[in-house]
Amino acid sequence: MLVDVHTHLTHDAFSIDLDAVIKQAEAAGLRAIVVNGLEPKSNREVLALAAAHPVIKPALGIYPVEAVGHLLPADFALTVKRFDVDAELEFIAEQASLGRLAAIGECGLDGYWLGEETFAAQERVFVRCIQIAMANDLPVIIHTRKLEQRAVDILREHRVTKVDFHCFGGKTKLAQECAERDRWWFSIPANATVNEAFRKMLQNLPGDRILTETDAPYLPPRKGERNEPANVAGTIAILAQLRGWTDAEARARVWANYVALFGEKWA
């Protein structure tokens, strides 16, 4: 049983052959694909996809870049030009309270694409996403780039327990500390094939805090390809090799981690 806890199947890259991609993922052994929304358009597409495919588990969120669109120059590349962030947060809260969501995400803080003038606005939306997740006992799936420590501080301040750091690019020492002390989870992308930091995390994080993801269509295991959920099988193979586990054992452990974070309802 395989799982991809962070993917973007609503992306245009899948518009032609989405059904085939989902079938391939199921054939590869995936039993759960958590599709993450980013803004109003993809959030609604995530819900529609989940309604059509039992293997797809919906997560709704507001990507930090989309969250502060009103503060960015008019030529900044955004998926949705302008939208009412508070109305979207209300929509997410409503869907969560109706029991329709497997998680809140993706959301978080970005200091790579965005400057300091946006940090306060980013944090407001991030905190609101955290509050929605906690009010509904849902995991929160975190994007953070260059602001890892700040995201950790905010999560600790709010005493959040159900946390998955997606594609964590901060110091591996900080990841280790959060996994051991805060007991948060880390989902490792399929490009662990070519990324030393992710291999380190697969090797050293507590075995019960590791999850698999793809961030598809981004972060392919081989450069130039379109990434797909089926590629989590490759991450499992690396995990098994690094830990001296069989492939079956690695699959079973990561699946158990998924169930521990997301709950039986989404298994």
Ligand SMILES: [Zn+2]
């Ligand atoms: Zn993502």
